[in-house]
Amino acid sequence: MFRSGHAVVSRPSSKAFSGYHLVLDYHVEGLEQKPEWACFHLHGTVDRTPIDEVFRMHRDVACNFLQHVRQSLRKQGAALHSDVLFAFHADYDPMFKDLRQQLHCVPGEPIDLDRFLREG
Template sequence: MFTPGHLRRSNNPNIPGVPKFDIEVFYEVRHVPEEGMLMHFTMSGEVNGRAFSEEFDMHRDTAHNFASLIAKHAVKNGVPPNASPIMRNHSEYDAMFKDIRDKLGIKPGDPINLDNLDKDGL
């Protein structure tokens, strides 16, 4: 389920090799004087009954890669790589992508600082 600033994903535990999970991702814009505009993510939930909570930031120019970092954090907490919670419903991914771009004022063709890719863990 997607609403601006929030994505929640739960799965059907009957899929072989994929543990039951219930994951929520919240995101908001933050202004950090040293770094500029950032998208702050809070990701929490349960995978196979084990609770987790993660927080991370992405620079304005790299935030369009949010799905990659969400998937990395999901895998780190026990979700198999082929069961990423972010891409299961493409219309919700598209809505989240648009919401993030709108919140950050990102336009197609905006430059990317390649140093921010390393800083953001991409």
């Protein structure tokens, strides 16, 4: 489920996959014409493991937020197959579009490769 600034993905547990209910809230900060930061709040549960992390990413690497989410889940010990996160295009595609619009990103805009490798 998606609405601007909010995405939810859920799946009951099965023999093949852990169950999860994850909520990712986000907003941008900085000048209205060209916001500098995307701020995220990931919370919910994965196989009864509570998840709660707040993070922010610079605008040029913010659209790589799913990589950060995957790393956060791994760091918190959540047993979630990473491919599962990337499989919800119906949920994440509108979020990517909304985030790019809020950040006023334009195709071909350069990114800082050092920042991408460090934060992304």
